[in-house]
Amino acid sequence: MSARSYAIIGTGAVGGFYGGLLARAGFDVHFLLHSDYDHVRRHGLRVDSVNGDFTLPRVHAHARAEDLPAVDVTLVALKTTRNPLLQELLSAPTRGGGIVVMFQNGLGNEAQAARIVGPRRVLGALCFLCSNKVGPGHIRHLDYGFVTLAEYSPDGRPAGVSDRARGVCADLARAGVQVETADDLVLTRWQKLVWNVPFNGLSVVLDARIDEIMADPASCALAEAIMVEVAAGAAAQGRTIDEAFLRNRLALTRKMEPYLTSMKLDYDRGREMEVEAIFGAPLRAARAGGVECPRIAMLYDQLRFLDARNRAEA
């Protein structure tokens, strides 16, 4: 078969980075842009990366979703707070039967895409990535970048590894991404939450960088206690996240460069935070399985207060 074509919905810290790598590798990549459209159309995309900087002087830039061509793979890297727009954003690029890969944080996003394109055309992607958008069409990649791809299944059971998952995996690998497939999307989503829940939440509530949280005994112990609650939430959905996994994530975090989380950057810029996808949805899933997560519930309350005030002030 010929090389797969891609559409990138949301050309920010995540979509700009992975889409940029795919375009650099020669794939046909179409970027949907909003405020950066004019800049990127004229100057292209710039990625400053710990793995080597690169610039793509000419990319396929689109200002309107309906102008996107039908592609093989639509990569959704929007903030989850904008998912109410998915219906309108997905119809053009998926009209030829292409698949959708949800490069988003939190729980429940694949189900939202599946309601639009049908359940057998959705993958989830988890990325462990430190990157920020620092200017129009300008991404700064600070650390990491590995991706896990997994098939969505409407009943929540492990769906195995499909050929299309393997195909996207091969493309990303060719683009230089460290990538793997997993057969259980729900498990990998919870594994990602192990990091995102404590560190996105505490970075905002404590107005702190990750290295500050890790350096203080009280906040580091709190982050760990929250990780344990995430693991309990996973168990409520029948998934096991063991202590070794938590220890490994803490060890990785300890080695991170001074870093502001994406949620903290959103907060500092007066933007809506992904509170529902990262906190509300997991809490509800845990509770549906009979598990209470009091520290996560408290973070959720604190973040909703801060988000409401922040947006009222912005």
Add this chain to the structure above:
Amino acid sequence: MSARSYAIIGTGAVGGFYGGLLARAGFDVHFLLHSDYDHVRRHGLRVDSVNGDFTLPRVHAHARAEDLPAVDVTLVALKTTRNPLLQELLSAPTRGGGIVVMFQNGLGNEAQAARIVGPRRVLGALCFLCSNKVGPGHIRHLDYGFVTLAEYSPDGRPAGVSDRARGVCADLARAGVQVETADDLVLTRWQKLVWNVPFNGLSVVLDARIDEIMADPASCALAEAIMVEVAAGAAAQGRTIDEAFLRNRLALTRKMEPYLTSMKLDYDRGREMEVEAIFGAPLRAARAGGVECPRIAMLYDQLRFLDARNRAEA
């Protein structure tokens, strides 16, 4: 008997207010002052109160604890973080056999005083007061002010109402304070924590006034959930705080004027917060009784992080 004499250790928002009222009522009151000594010696004490402003142009001001006369009642209104100084501060005013009344927040303070002057000479005082020190020798009383006095007993059991508690109660009443006695210090301490734990803690962590916390559904629900944990901690020490009490405290709080808690003021001024007395000691007491309070534990961790950073920066 002749009118009781008083020493006020800590002439701030609390000690300045109640000491000022006692002095205005004609009691012999000796104020221990630190940075405000020169100002108060020359200009006296000023109290701007919702119940009527008053100024005491001449008060007994002392710069050193050893210069305090032996008095009948030593009222301790220091911040609990300064309790390591109690040994040195209490010896002169209590040398004639006078009693000590601990006008402090949190748990465990009476035991600290009892270790110095002996267990049969200590009362606890709980005040529900909105006041701030706004300048040298200048107190602003915004709202409330009622006091509950109770006898300390080393075994933690209700000690009944002693004659000396009745005496101090009568003096405060004569000075215009709404005051009552209680026979169970431990219960009244936990009742006070019902307010102090959620509102002191959240006002700092969320950088918020009380009215903001009460106006937002998420933070208001969180404050209530924390109150329920305080009640569970009280139950671990065999004390019952029922739902009606919590509802009443919430209703009082809802009617408060826009107000920054004392902990928030300390934090904003780069001063040490009373984290151990208000959070650490109650958590340890609850845990000793087999009760976990995860939201209070989380506040404790968050506040220790913020306190350490704040003082490092100050």
